[in-house]
Amino acid sequence: xxxxxxxxxxxxxxxxxxxxxxxxxxxxxxxxxxxxxxxxxxxxxxxxxxxxxxxxxxxxxxxxxxxxxxxxxxxxxxxxxxxxxxxxxxxxxxxxxxxxxxxxxxxxxxxxxxxxxxxxxxxxxxxxxxxxxxxxxxxxxxxxxxxxxxxxxxxxxxxxxxxxxxxxxxxxxxxxxxxxxxxxxxxxxxxxxxxxxxxxxxxxxxxxxxxxxxxxxxxxxxxxxxxxxxxxxxxxxxxxxxxxxxxxxxxxxxxxxxxxxxxxxxxxxxxxxxxxxxxxxxxxxxxxxxxxxxxxxxxxxxxxxxxxxxxxxxxxxxxxxxxxxxxxxxxxxxxxxxxxxxxxxxxxxxxxxxxxxxxxxxxxxxxxxxxxxxxxxxxxxxxxxxxxxxxxxxxxxxxxxxxxxxxxxxxxxxxxxxxxxxxxxxxxxxxxxxxxxxxxxxxxxxxxxxxxxxxxxxxxxx
Amino acid sequence: xxxxxxxxxxxxxxxxxxxxxxxxxxxxxxxxxxxxxxxxxxxxxxxxxxxxxxxxxxxxxxxxxxxxxxxxxxxxxxxxxxxxxxxxxxxxxxxxxxxxxxxxxxxxxxxxxxxxxxxxxxxxxxxxxxxxxxxxxxxxxxxxxxxxxxxxxxxxxxxxxxxxxxxxxxxxxxxxxxxxxxxxxxxxxxxxxxxxxxxxxxxxxxxxxxxxxxxxxxxxxxxxxxxxxxxxxxxxxxxxxxxxxxxxxxxxxxxxxxxxxxxxxxxxxxxxxxxxxxxxxxxxxxxxxxxxxxxxxxxxxxxxxxxxxxxxxxxxxxxxxxxxxxxxxxx
Numbered sequence: 092x093x094x095x096x097x098x099x100x101x102x103x104x105x106x107x108x109x110x111x112x113x114x115x116x117x118x119x120x121x122x123x124x125x126x127x128x129x130x131x132x133x134x135x136x137x138x139x140x141x142x143x144x145x146x147x148x149x150x151x152x153x154x155x156x157x158x159x160x161x162x163x164x165x166x167x168x169x170x171x172x173x174x175x176x177x178x179x180x181x182x183x184x185x186x187x188x189x190x191x192x193x194x195x196x197x198x199x200x201x202x203x204x205x206x207x208x209x210x211x212x213x214x215x216x217x218x219x220x221x222x223x224x225x226x227x228x229x230x231x232x233x234x235x236x237x238x239x240x241x242x243x244x245x246x247x248x249x250x251x252x253x254x255x256x257x258x259x260x261x262x263x264x265x266x267x268x269x270x271x272x273x274x275x276x277x278x279x280x281x282x283x284x285x286x287x288x289x290x291x292x293x294x295x296x297x298x299x300x301x302x303x304x305x306x307x308x309x310x311x312x313x314x315x316x317x318x319x320x321x322x323x324x325x326x327x328x329x330x331x332x333x334x335x336x337x338x339x340x341x342x343x344x345x346x347x348x349x350x351x352x353x354x355x356x357x358x359x360x361x362x363x364x365x366x367x368x369x370x371x372x373x374x375x376x377x378x379x380x381x382x383x384x385x386x387x388x389x390x391x392x393x394x395x396x397x398x399x400x401x402x403x404x405x406x407x408x409x410x411x412x413x414x415x416x417x418x419x420x421x422x423x424x425x426x427x428x429x430x431x432x433x434x435x436x437x438x439x440x441x442x443x444x445x446x447x448x449x450x451x452x453x454x455x456x457x458x459x460x461x462x463x464x465x466x467x468x469x470x471x472x473x474x475x476x477x478x479x480x481x482x483x484x485x486x487x488x489x490x491x492x493x494x495x496x497x498x499x500x501x502x503x504x505x506x507x508x509x510x511x512x513x514x515x516x517x518x519x520x521x522x523x524x525x526x527x528x529x530x531x532x533x534x535x536x537x538x539x540x541x542x543x544x545x546x547x548x549x550x551x552x553x
Numbered sequence: 554x555x556x557x558x559x560x561x562x563x564x565x566x567x568x569x570x571x572x573x574x575x576x577x578x579x580x581x582x583x584x585x586x587x588x589x590x591x592x593x594x595x596x597x598x599x600x601x602x603x604x605x606x607x608x609x610x611x612x613x614x615x616x617x618x619x620x621x622x623x624x625x626x627x628x629x630x631x632x633x634x635x636x637x638x639x640x641x642x643x644x645x646x647x648x649x650x651x652x653x654x655x656x657x658x659x660x661x662x663x664x665x666x667x668x669x670x671x672x673x674x675x676x677x678x679x680x681x682x683x684x685x686x687x688x689x690x691x692x693x694x695x696x697x698x699x700x701x702x703x704x705x706x707x708x709x710x711x712x713x714x715x716x717x718x719x720x721x722x723x724x725x726x727x728x729x730x731x732x733x734x735x736x737x738x739x740x741x742x743x744x745x746x747x748x749x750x751x752x753x754x755x756x757x758x759x760x761x762x763x764x765x766x767x768x769x770x771x772x773x774x775x776x777x778x779x780x781x782x783x784x785x786x787x788x789x790x791x792x793x794x795x796x797x798x799x800x801x802x803x804x805x806x807x808x809x810x811x812x813x814x815x816x817x818x819x820x821x822x823x824x825x826x827x828x829x830x831x832x833x834x835x836x837x838x839x840x841x842x843x844x845x846x847x848x849x850x851x852x853x854x855x856x857x858x859x860x861x862x863x864x865x866x867x868x869x870x871x872x873x874x875x876x877x878x879x880x881x882x883x884x
Contacts, residue, residue, distance in 0.1 A: 144665050146598070206871065270866055274873050276665050277596040277815070281807045282869065285862035288804055292856055440800070441679065445672055452669065522683035529676025533653055536670055 094460050094544050101467050108475070115350075118357035120474055125364035126425050128466030131450040132368075132375050132459055133418030138448075139457035139546070140379060141411040142391040144276050147267075147283030149443035150290040151416045153435075154263055155256035155423025157294055157301055160433045162252030163311050164244035170231045170299070171242060177227030178242070178299065181220045188216035231299040241302045249311055253367075253424045260420025263290075264413040272412060273405040287444060294435040301433060308432035315359040321352040360429055367425065368463070371418055375459045378414075387411055388457075441525065446473065449532045455542030464543055472531070473524055480523040484516045555712060562706075562714040572833040573826070574722040574791060577729035580825030581784035582802060583809040584736065584818055585777045591753040591816035592773045593654065595667035600781060600806065602678040605799035606645060607782025608789045609686045611638030612693045619695070627697035628724070629790055638786065643778040649674050650774050658770070682796045691794040694721060721791040732783055733822060736776065740818065745772055753816065801858070805832070808861040812868050814875030823876060832860045 105124075109117035130152065137143045195208050231242060263286065271282035294301045301307060321327050328339065331351050337344045378384050390397040390404050398404050427433050446469065454465020535542065582604065589597040597603075614634030618624070625633050653674055657667050700723050703715025710716075740746040745768070752759040752769045760766060785799060792798075809828045813820020868875060 142665065144668060270869055274869060277590075277668070278811065278869055278873070280596060280598075280668065281804070281811065282862075282865060284807070285804050285858065285865055288801065288858045289856075289862055292858060296856070441676070445676065448669070448672060449676075518687060519684045522680050525676050525680035525683060529673050529678075529680060532676060533670065533673035536666070536673060537653075537656060540666075 129422040135462035137415035147287035150287035151419035152423030155420035156427035159252035159424035163249035167243035174227035174231035181224040256424035264416025457546035461544035476524040576826035576829030583821035585780040604785030607642035608785035814877035820877035
């Protein structure tokens with residue numbers, strides 16, 4: 092009952108935005124709510140099912156974004172001609188050295204040969220690969236840096252990218268899991284924090300791959316049409332005129348078609364994202380209620396007992412960490428598709444990692460519906476908080492403007508004027524939502540640690 | 554002979570001096586993390602933002618002093634403002650302990666819950682800093698810029714390479730040394746310090762022997778606030794103050810603490826220097842010609858976080874307890 096009421100209220104809030112602001116704004120919020128919900132379902136697997144602290148959600152969403160770009164963007168022939176071969180060859184060398192290291196660690200049993208051999212191979216690999224790689228990169232980045240300057244992608248449908256994103260993110264999750272799981276919980280947190288910084292640094296600096304801070308924009312987004320194509324299409328114009336009674340001769344027709352095309356495109360995205368969320372949610376709920384899910388919760392609630400019952404704790408943790416990472420990767424690919432571009436500078440840990448944490452904690456750790464609700468609610472608040480703060484600060488400014496230049500405070504030789512205060516207020520307004528998120532997290536954690544939709548099974552004893 | 558001297562000067566100039574002062578800053582940061590870990594038993598994600606908070610208030614007091622005409626001769630005015638910055642940060646951190654962490658301590662929650670609470674505190678602290686000083690770069694160093702200028706050194710020695718030694722670098726090393734000595738004296742010799750170590754070793758035994766836990770916690774937070782502000786101000790004087798950079802310092806700081814053995818103060822200091830030196834060494838490798846333009850960069854500056862990360866990974870794979878077997882706090 093409780094979830095139904097809460098989701099109903101959430102829907103009402105979105106409708107209210109539709110009526111009060113505009114339907115386009117409402118759909119923008121809704122689409123990002125859906126993406127956030129997928130992210131928080133992914134994090135909920137790691138934290139809610141297994142109690143793993145992942146401080147690097149940003150890493151997996153950024154990887155998802157990069158993969159979506161690399162799959163969907165058309166290849167840049169000039170880039171490949173200039174330096175494709177050396178870069179491919181260095182990729183081959185990387186694979187070869189990884190193979191060699193694996194073989195060394197697999198077949199040599201002496202501890203010190205193993206460790207120092209690994210170190211030696213890594214250093215050797217660095218010096219062997221670097222000349223090829225640097226040469227390739229320099230020549231790729233040199234060609235027409237304003238429009239090209241990178242290799243481009245495979246030119247496939249971007250939906251393929253969503254699948255590949257899941258696998259690549261899962262692969263990175265596997266590596267992190269190999270390193271940091273089975274040790275203390277804080278180590279995983281720091282390792283994931285680190286990998287997130289590195290992934291973002293790579294996407295900012297490796298221009299041959301992602302064009303770095305120059306961004307890649309104008310991504311294909313099949314199967315969703317573009318607004319401009321839609322406005323030209325005859326069937327869409329007929330559709331609009333049937334509904335509104337306007338004819339192409341009317342003054343308002345063109346404007347209406349533009350508005351409708353924007354809403355139509357957003358609705359297509361909504362349908363697509365809702366389908367993905369439904370599939371992910373279905374699988375996540377099935378997984379949680381399966382014997383595997385029960386085992387995960389048993390491990391989470393008492394690791395020693397589960398271990399004594401013969402459960403392989405580290406392996407199970409690794410599984411669930413990889414699954415969660417894959418889902419986050421898909422969400423990241425979805426986000427890049429929606430934006431139509433990949434902007435490395437937009438990846439900020441507060442927004443892409445810790446905001447997702449607020450979603451899961453507020454929604455209800457361990458409950459998938461809770462994670463979805465948290466994703467919706469927190470994204471909604473995150474966006475609307477800024478609107479509210481803007482409105483509030485304009486109100487204060489208006490009421491203060493009468494007394495503006497009269498009121499002056501003297502401290503030492505500091506002069507603080509009301510005018511300064513209003514300027515300050517204007518600058519401070521966008522930061523209000525960080526405070527709000529911190530307070531929401533702290534209050535929920537303290538007074539309602541199970542979240543809005545608590546986990547269904549027995550109470551957690553944390 | 555002069556070639557060797559030139560190389561030595563080059564090395565000092567580009568690696569040893571910057572790495573030593575950066576290492577001192579990281580060590581102070583890692584000491585704060587490790588104290589919280591050893592005594593309060595959780596990884597404090599808000600530490601970077603606490604550093605930013607303390608630095609911000611120090612900057613405010615610096616501006617106040619500058620506006621009334623107080624200066625500190627050839628030293629930066631920020632040094633005079635430092636005690637006030639520490640005071641405000643201590644009060645803030647104690648307030649946060651009171652309204653946030655104390656509840657979970659009383660409930661004996663799992664450490665990871667406290668870590669999540671620290672994420673909440675991080676958000677709040679971050680917004681405070683954004684509210685009060687904004688997100689822009691602030692430079693607040695004044696006074697004499699150099700102890701030793703490159704040109705003066707060249708004229709004095711007759712060498713081709715110049716050696717420069719910034720006041721902020723000298724100051725960092727000196728102040729950090731004093732702070733560390735004071736901290737170790739406090740932990741080793743005073744009653745409260747011994748109580749803290751006992752509490753860290755075995756909480757229940759410490760309680761049985763009549764140690765007041767609230768007092769231990771309070772002193773820990775004050776020390777943490779002081780160390781965080783000190784680290785933040787020295788870093789800000791040396792480079793510049795930008796709130797987001799302080800959040801990013803979390804990674805090298807945690808890497809240093811884990812490398813040294815988390816919960817172990819000696820380890821935190823060693824870890825800080827190891828991380829700093831590897832970052833600078835991997836930034837540059839010296840080829841056979843000893844010219845500055847011949848310094849080949851092994852890793853671009855943007856990947857300096859990768860160094861902390863690689864160190865972290867190596868520690869986790871080879872020796873997860875860190876160099877000095879962490880977990881408990883030893884003097």
